[in-house]
Amino acid sequence: MNTYCIAIVLCLVPLSGGSNSGIVGGKIAEPHSRKYMASLQFYGNHVCGGFLIRDNFVLTAAHCTSILPNTVVLGAHDITKKEKSQQRIKVEEHIQHPNFRGEFDFDIMLLKLKQKAKLNDFVQTIDLPQKDKTIKAHKACSVAGWGKLHPSKNSPASDVLREAEEKIQFNFECKTIYKEHFHAEHMICTKFDKNGGSLCQGDSGGPLICKNKPLGITAFTNSSDCSNPKYPHAFTKISSFLPWIKKVMGGLGNESKPLDRKDDLSLHFN
Template structure:
């Protein structure tokens, strides 16, 4: 989430990175040409998705690959093991990571997330996960990162408990990509 976002904000996307503090031969740095924020986004938790149009095409290779989006909006069963990744905090009261970290989390029933997150959780366009306190999963700084389940990107990291991202009582919440497929397709034309 970019609360102070402005259309004049300059951004560069870094692809193929492992250690973000180094210039690795695998990295591609491409400037963003256009930001397309979802029209229903109002600075809160809902509709927290943005498309980035790059100034140049990425070069696909062993470090940079595409991943297919889900085909349609559907419900996902709980307990599927998924992968999350990012350079965010490695736990509450810890700093961000210089190297890309990966963890596993399990999809959780939407009604459980609604019960805990109440008005912040909307099952039509959000999904959530359970996680193990030992492996922790996503935290602050991982927003926008992927939730990959069965080799498909199902979500984008949206929010955690801001006081303790590694408290298993508070499921991690993700923007559900499949809900936004019609909008994504319309904007890409």
Template sequence: MIHAYCIILLLQLLSPTGGSESGIVNGKVSKPHSRPYMASLQYDGQHSCGGILIREDFVLTAAHCKQSDTMTVVLGAHNISKKEKSQQRINVTKYIKHPKYNGKYDYDIMLLKLKKNATLNKFVKTIGLPKKKGKIPANIKCTVAGWGRTGQDKPASDVLKENTEKLQFNSECKYIWQQYFDDDSMICTKFTRKAGGICQGDSGGPLICNTKPQGITAFTDKNDCNNPEWPHVFTKVNAFIPWIKKVLKENRNVA
């Protein structure tokens, strides 16, 4: 079985400072099913990454979340350690990574075509995408959510957790992450050690700002996901709206 730590190791090797696939540190337990667009991406029944349902048959996530061709998407979940009646488990039939993704940091975005349409109900709903190239003001508070680790050396959470992080100025992100940060296709957040935020296992999950998924969790400091000296980095969703729409259109009636 391929475990999530394989991806963490891979990303650690890519830079001197390193990055890791990104659980929610501190924060709070989400109200059950209050985020019906959330998806748990699993291999052999084990949570690996997060994602969001953007159409009945498509989930948006990070490209580095693909480990093999045996991924299952779990929708309608709150406690992923239980077989809740609300859950829908659907296999992935197609993995569509951005064509410019090369296994590193840039273009870390992927669409998952589900084997069958999800059944939309009060537990499972899609989330709308932001506008193309819409401005995202710095310093606004956004929400992150996931089933990842609750600390750098702590276990993952069985229940969905969420936290608040504040958008950072792109210039500050670039100054800190240097060549690993592309302000055209990435955004980053600032946080405090006490408040916490994303950690290993949250990769592919959303950064929700003003009800829209403005970011897809990408990477953090490899040694300490809760180190406030290193902003959390997200793939900027609105930079990829044309590509997302193109893929969705091409796969409108494709099984």
């Protein structure tokens, strides 16, 4: 994959009590201000981000199965503590997009939870976009995650949720840099100010939020320095996959039960 890496890479090192992923710089998020955020964990260790889109479904990146998360933690601010606000729910099923081949494109996955989340003052779903449309450059957005405070390999992790601001980049600029790895029909990319904080490797699966809507899923960045503003951050474009999400869940909200997924594998995108 040359100088580019899927954002889970830093999670492949031995895990500790905190996250090996997260926002470099940025600021600490107001506790429980992002009630949709999910920490995807493997036996108590954070491996990826995600976000609650229905009371029994979390949306994340398909490559997060590199270390298979078996638990979703909702309502968390400090993931090293057992906060009363937290709900720890086992994952019943990992549903990757059928066209995902372990690389960059179609990097989207739904996690079906074994039980429904209890929606309250700390845990809420976030609504998806209703249709696929072009996303204009320069739109102000935000990202959030737990963990890495610096781009260096041995950087300490942040225990609490951090957030940063990024802006939508022109697709042609991302294509010029990432070439065959960037597919504009399925991806979005962002530019950022190094002093204002940025995503880093391992912060996979978290949402790109623009005007209170999740437009992207954190996918990949430059492997040598995630905080280098010359290299945009790439996200899976959620609106491109609305038909697949709707088919898997039986709708885009709580209106119906998930469908039998024996039909899902035949769904393809142009």
